[in-house]
Amino acid sequence: MILVVGGAGYIGSHVVNRLVETEQVVVYDNLSTGCREAVNEQAIFIEGELADEKRLTHVFSLFSIKTVVHLAAASPEVESNENPQLYYENNVTATLVLLKVMREHHVKNIIYSSTVLTYARTNEPLHEQSYIETTNSYARSKYFSEQILQDYTLAYKMNCIVLRYLNGSGSQEGDLVNAFSLALETVAKNEQVFKIYNLGNGQGSLVKEIKETNEEITNNNINLSSSRIEDQPVFIESLKKIQQELGYYAEKNLQHMISNAWNGHQNKNFNF
Template structure:
């Protein structure tokens, strides 16, 4: 039996594909290559296509013996989602509906969903727990929450079991520098800092240094992308063993400030990395950190690459070897 990975040519998807291949899983990868990269896929049977194409999905399910799905395929830029929410509802929500309907038609009853801690919105407490209020502050987070709720009702109606994994910032790269992070446009802090170290950007912008944090800059969760991949695989194992549906946060439990990330990158790269403080961005909370106690106790997830220096060093190795990313966009 095979695992279907949607969005498997993307950043976290490709790292999950790599981890699944390492343990000998049969893999089917679906990606429309809107943001993904064929060069990021280290193996598996690849289908280029869109989840909203019913005939395409029928072919994927008919040609392969699939017993579980890991669902990454989605648009994920917060700013863009506020300017074009229709795009996010059509691709993320409708695309997921199409996938769930075809899974049900073809008798595939297990799905692991790559969600986001943006489903919580402004946190009432830190670290954030799964039982906390969900009140997204952007269309991206709202669509991910809608996708989770849809999975719940497919479970109620059809017995389709799901695990939803909520997390903030993936960072780092696969050991050995084979694959890494390449978005267009790039919005994530770690690759932007490293692009600055490479001279691709004149400076790194820090949006506000007057927050109520130790150094005045925002604090965020950063998790090594390979640790996230491990969590998705553990979630597949849970469902294969007959485990119930559930929602789990993934976090490092403490978080790092923007200045801490920049200083760490300076140490790792040995480069100056100019920094410019700019005005705060609207809607940026001071601290966003998720509690992962439930994932650790119920999934057995123990991140092994949770040091900031390890995360940045692995990312730097890939960026040094691939200063222009995959070069296909």
């Protein structure tokens, strides 16, 4: 059985849609940014705070959980420097609670959703060993959690895969969901592993290009400030490592991803 923490969110709900095809899934979410209606009916849903050790322990006692997919986080990075306590409590302290409960119930497998915002901004392709330069509390909280996970993997013989990405889009047929599936297969067949992988389509997209593609597909006008429209891509991930080690390939371009997301959600009242 797989526990998806944050499984009622945009990416989480699509990951759950894929997982229920072959696995029993429990979704644990506080619904602060997620949507209950987005959770697949085949999954068991439990509302709760990740930092609530008592409630989380109850969940692990009820179900035979083998692997955790950790997608829960306070994420709007623009706000994180204004209220760092919220981000460190939600993203670091709560992760420590999760890991403690996992250890108590002998659950050793975890997939962690991280961010390419851990890297220094550049127009060069980013590799997993690229220079780290976090510029806000959100990115730092994610990077600190990665370091904690690495320590736990080594000390407690856990299996952890960290996926770094930004601005996911599409549905359960998209590139990100495929990567989560491959990551789950990898931790399931290893006894001790800690790996970090970049995700994306290996291409940068201008804000102007995204705006125009959205307008073309949805027939809606999108109003953005002139400064945003002129933004240049600053995170272009190299996918060489995940391609070679997990067999992951990004098959969708920008138009495919936006069409996929629009077709999948235009008739659903999901409050993402």
